[in-house]
Amino acid sequence: MNATPAFAHLDSEVGGLAAQPAAERIRFIRADRWIGFPRAELGVNLLRGLIDHPSCARMPCLLIHGDSGMGKTKIVERFRRDFPDDFDIQAGRAQRPVLIMEMPPGPSEQRFYRQMLAVLNAPQHGYERLDVLEQIALRLLHAINPRMLIIDEVHNLVAGTPREQRRTLNLLKFLANQLRIPLVCLGTDDALRAMQSDPQIASRFEPFHLPRWRADVAFRSLLATLETVLPLRKPSNLEQKSMVECILGHSRGITGNVVRLLTRAAVEAILNGQERIEATALERGLQPPSIERKHSML
Ligand SMILES: Nc1ncnc2c1ncn2[C@@H]1O[C@H](COP(=O)(O)OP(=O)(O)OP(=O)(O)O)[C@@H](O)[C@H]1O
Ligand SMILES: [Mg+2]
Incomplete structure (x- = not known):
């Protein structure tokens, strides 16, 4: 669908939405x-490259x-959309590539x-004891045969004692x-520091x-993109x-x-009829809306 000229500041798909009622937008x-x-x-592309990497001793x-x-x-969510869980009817078992x-x-x-x-x-x-847990986990992993293991919140490592951290890194x-x-780990810079404390881990994890x-x-390009997907009827010129x-x-x-911030300001712009993100709405920043404002939004 093409954007009508009036909504030329919007992505072509979103332009069609701009004429819709407030609730829908x-x-x-x-x-x-x-x-x-x-x-x-x-x-996402790095993850795609990794999952296609041929199996080797040092992945x-x-x-x-x-x-x-x-x-x-x-x-990770975006990447995983291309590798959904499945069920192998012939083998009679679940398949979880990621x-x-x-x-x-x-x-x-x-x-x-x-x-x-x-x-x-x-x-x-x-x-169950550790060795039993390990055995069950490995058996299941070999059965399910994932192509990639992703571990989120790896900075939780630093909540452990140095000994626990070392043991978990060894794991x-x-x-x-x-x-x-x-293996793909996600975490804050604390995760980086914890993982770099182990030379073998540091050399393996890019x-x-x-x-x-x-x-x-x-950043200006990110703002420009965000502006094109917020169905407001007037341009906000977020790149200024x-x-x-x-x-x-x-x-x-x-x-x-x-x-x-932009989501809130865009909703406000629709509710107050301005139809563009105002600097004043941004000035209110990330404060949660006050009770009165919340009611006025209903
Ligand atoms: N590529 C993106 N597209 C759209 N929204 C995004 C994108 N990246 C981040 N966001 C926004 O930022 C929010 C936080 O992103 P996300 O939960 O992925 O952060 P995180 O780095 O995993 O944070 P944490 O370390 O707290 O887990 C998302 O809920 C979403 O609103
Ligand atoms: Mg996260």
Whole structure:
């Protein structure tokens, strides 16, 4: 569908929505979506390259790191859409090409395996010994035969004692060797520091950083893209210097804050009839809406 000339500031698909009633547009604005900014696309492409890597004794592994809210989990979600779970009718078993789990808070090997078994939907009693947990997990992993193991929230490692951290890092090495599949870890820069403390882990896991946004071409381009997917009837010109500085200041360069800030401001622009994001709406920043404003939104 082509955008009508009146909505030339919008993406062609979104242009068709701009004439719709407020409720429909607000629902669209608040919906979860993928914005393929170059660094995020690069992350997805690295994952695509890894999953196609032929099995070998020393599989390459990846650590995606950056501040909370930068979009690490979002990259994995986007990547995983192309590798959905399936069921092999002939073999009579589930297929999970991409297995995603979280590093448990206060990590220990037991907790790690319990978390993994929970993700694998394996029944457990809660009193199994470590060697039993390990055996069950490995048996299931070999049966399901994942092509990649992704471990989110790896910065939880630092909540453990140095000994627990070391043991958990050894466990990652063990799994990478046993499974011969790429391991991908996601975490804040604490995860990077913890993983770099182990030379073998450091040499195996290639770090990929999602840095905070700065006032540069890449950020202006992100704002321009976001503007095209928010179905407002008038252009907001988010690329203007004053808007860029305002958004950067309030979001502290964190992707999640940028998205939240613009989502709120866009909803407000529809509700108050301005139909464009105003600097004043951005000035209110990321404060939760006051009770009065909340009521006026209903
Ligand atoms: N590529 C993207 N497209 C659209 N929205 C995004 C993108 N990246 C990040 N966001 C927004 O930022 C929010 C935070 O992203 P995400 O949960 O992936 O961050 P994270 O780096 O995993 O943070 P944490 O370390 O706290 O888990 C998302 O809910 C979404 O609103
Ligand atoms: Mg996350």
